Amino acid sequence: MDFGEGLRQAIAKISRSTIIDVNTIREFSKELQKTLLMADVEVNLVAEFTKSIQEQALKSKPPPGLDPREYITNMVYEELTKLMGKTYEPQISKKRILLAGLYGSGKTTTAAKLAKYYQDRGLSAGVICCDVTRPAAYQQLETLAKQANVAFFGIKDSKDPVKIVKSGLEAMKGKGVVICDTSGRSALDANLVEELKRVSDAFAPEEKVLVVSADIGQVAGRQAREFAKAISISGVIVTKMDGSAKGGGALSAANAAHAPVMFIGTGEKISNIEPFDSEKFIGELLGVPNIEKLIEHVSAAVKEANLSEDEIDVEKLDFETFYAQLKALNKMGPLKNVFGMLGAPDVPKELVEEGESKLNKYKVIISSMTKEERQNEKLLHDPSRAERVARGSGTTEKDVRALLSDFNKMKKSFNMLKNNRGMKRFFSKLS
Structure with missing residues (x-):
């Protein structure tokens, strides 16, 4: 278990408690201590950190409208920020x-x-x-x-x-x-x-x-x-x-x-x-979404992959653009990191690995298509074409059909984004 996962589990455990009393806070404090010590944080810093959390939690109550998880998460967030130090802003100068x-x-x-x-x-x-x-x-x-x-x-x-x-x-x-x-x-x-x-x-x-x-x-x-x-x-x-x-x-x-x-x-x-x-x-x-960092990573990946505006256009999606986007996704690093920036760091490892394996397989399949097939996926409903692509990519016709099915679902999702101003602004920052 890594440092972040341990912290998130400790917070999740206390947030499930119906009553947050002295005993609950003490148990939470022990969980935090264990997590911090496993992350090799110095003992005296762990003691100071958990003492501060314990004192704050016992002396105050969540404000109206704020659930215990949000309240405790914010408390831990503020104390961890003190523990890890200030943000550094490099001077861009000679x-x-x-x-x-x-x-x-x-x-x-x-x-x-x-x-x-x-x-x-x-x-x-x-x-x-x-x-x-x-x-x-x-x-x-x-x-x-x-x-x-x-x-x-x-x-x-x-x-x-x-x-x-x-x-x-x-x-x-x-x-x-x-x-x-x-x-x-x-x-x-x-x-x-x-x-x-x-x-x-x-x-x-x-x-x-x-x-x-x-x-x-x-x-x-x-x-x-x-x-x-x-x-x-x-x-x-x-x-x-x-x-x-x-x-x-x-x-x-x-x-x-x-x-x-x-x-x-x-x-x-x-x-x-x-x-x-x-x-x-x-x-x-703590699993708080970092959309700004996600945009930075996506922008860097798009730049490195030399994608054109058409290839990141949410209103235009075919296998040609999808293949280019898959290559850009690879530049962003492991899917687990991407999920973390989206605020979902604890997606099961099996699902992440399955997703990465599937995307890699899809890249191989698309690379075996002709240019016409990449630009018009309907051509692949022809069994002879699907068989040829499967043979050329070292996969099965079932894999090719699975790609077609997932791709059509994705197209429907992309169509829903056409009128979403927030997502359009997101994609506009990438070009």
Whole structure:
């Protein structure tokens, strides 16, 4: 069970109670404690959090018209937002950013992601490889920089990070944002501290950022304190937030160490980085719909898939446009994430997997159709055509008929959207 699922189950349990009394609140508090501890949140933070929830719940009652679930959810939401820290708003301005971190933190990937993030917002960006201890660091950052379409500088096989930084700054003259990827270690030792200080002096960064992996949980707090003492960090970037049950622990620990969380890494793609928004993050944990984020994801997917206006037009749907939309859906990541943004994070795993399997099968079937069949699905009512498509896609005629049936249901749903102003506005934001 992940962090968000545990929180949602605890809230659901108390909301089913007919009477919310002292015993109910205490049981709820225990459920919260268990969930937070399993997410590797520090014990003292768990104690403070649940004590505050318990005191508020016992001293107050839901306002008229507000059901217990909404009341408790709001209470937990507000306290979790305090626990995880403030929302970060990056300044889109010229700067130098020094990244530090231990082995396995995702520092090199983050350097390229961060450069792309700023370049996508109008600032030319470049990365400098000053990791002189990890053999593959140069090649990795060079490859990632090409993927991100940002400038790259490094001196292969050089063991002098200060020389690399000085030469890199010369090469990066005129760039709006320059990011320096530094060496890591398995632990913060005297040699790493000394190297970071020398690089920092030569680089003169406006921001010194620690990169930590979400899967280390509350250890993130200790790392933040140690690095802050050594090189006075500006904040933290937490990576691997998409697959770690300890993400809440890492975020809360970093905040407790007085190191603001600046960005979070949300996946493996070069675009999977976003400023930390505590309200959105907590909202997703608690199953509150995040339509704004959904629009952002859909817009990015549409752009990446190069869809034309016709292909996202709710009033025009055939297999040609449906196939293009399926490809765009793949760009948005797992269906579970999409359901989460819609406020339905607990859709049964079996249904999600079944849905993904069906969509993948449909893509294969459509790819075996002729252009005429894609533009006019009625042609597929001809048994010989259906048989040919099934044979070409390695599926069965039953699968082809199932696609036709589901597609016709979808067309009816899309027709209902034609006069829905809200949905038209939603789709208009994508083009």
